[in-house]
Amino acid sequence: MAASSRHTATLALAHALCAAERGLAVIPLSATKLPALRSPHHDEAAPIRCRGECGRPGHGVHDATTDPAAVRALFDAAPWATGYGIACGRPPHHLIGIDLDVKPSPTGTDPTADDPTARLRHLALEHLFTVPPTVTVLTPSGGRHLWLTGPPDVVVPNSASRLAPGIDVRGAGGYLVGPGSVTARGAYRLAPGTADLAPAPCPRALLNLIAPPAPHRRPHHPDPADPRRGQGLIHFVLTAHEGQRNTRLFWAACRAYENGLGDSLAEALTTAAIRTGLPEHEARATILSAARLTPH
Incomplete structure (x- = not known):
């Protein structure tokens, strides 16, 4: 060497x-x-x-x-x-990474048109939250990773451009490239002024955008023979809007596996997700992630 x-x-x-x-x-x-x-x-x-x-x-x-x-x-x-x-999502920090991925702009175009930082500011204004000062890692491409922490009882899934174009989320099962790492494209380094900061708690309004809704506990399980069993989860997926389709599917699949319905509902959930516009391969990958992460 x-x-x-x-x-x-x-x-x-x-x-x-x-x-x-x-x-x-x-x-x-x-x-x-x-x-x-x-x-x-x-x-x-x-x-x-x-x-x-x-x-x-x-x-x-x-x-x-x-x-x-x-x-x-x-x-x-x-x-x-x-x-x-x-690794994200692990105790004690339950780290969440907000990846602002900057893409090079074609010559002659507005360099701010595809600025994920501007999109995050727009989301903050729209949903009434403030991005707190936190650990920030600068990437070789000119992007940045914001480190936030989540509550221990919330599982934040990984996503790519679901929150907004150019904004990826690293959650449970994902990882962030650590500052000081060297890659083929260059080095990752801490942004000036953030080295002494601790990862800040994720604002609740932002957490609501990137995490599945908290499950509603039922007092009893429905009859396994009931043909309507699981229809609520399917409807929940079908009513998803753009930007929340994958998150809703992940949440519904987790609830299905928790209640012993995962395998029987997988195809119906996949079909529902496809009807909302989610690509089939992404829908199946999301359900597979739910199966792996959910105790059942």
Whole structure:
């Protein structure tokens, strides 16, 4: 390994250990921003739904840890790592990442037309919330990641441009590239003036936009033979507007799996989501995420 590569790997480990000391679970990343360790199941023929239960590293964000010895072991197994990822949704911080992804504007166009920061300000005005001062990471492309914290009883799903074009959300099962990481496009660094800040609580109005509604507890389960069972969840998906279709589908699928209806309602929920304009592949992926994240 070249001296510069060793230096980059050493710095990545040092930054990851500092994050772990603050209670942020980390994994090593390659220069592509993907988990540096290959899945131990990549040669197995049948699909494997292992999230680290096998005890071997290589399960992406499921490897994330705050234990210093475990962090060192992960980086020892991936000496080519040039950065680190920070798992979102984990206690104690329940981190939520708001990714303002800036795209280069074509020559001759208004450079502010596709500004996700302006879109976030517009959302704040429309929904009456203020984005608080918080940890902010500058990305090599000119974008920024805002770090917020969520309540422990709210699961925020990952999303891409659902909140608004160019605004992605990193929640449960996702990760943020940590400051100090080096990628093929450049380095991630803390924005001036934010290094000493703690991640701020997510404003409630913003949380309502990015998280599924809280489930309503029923006093009893309906009759399994009732053909109307689950129709409320399907209707909830069908009445989704643009910008909330995936979030509503995720919430409905979670409730279905919690109540033992997931497998029987999966196709009906998929069809309902497609009718609202959600692509089929995205609908099926959302339901699969709900199945993985929901105890049932």
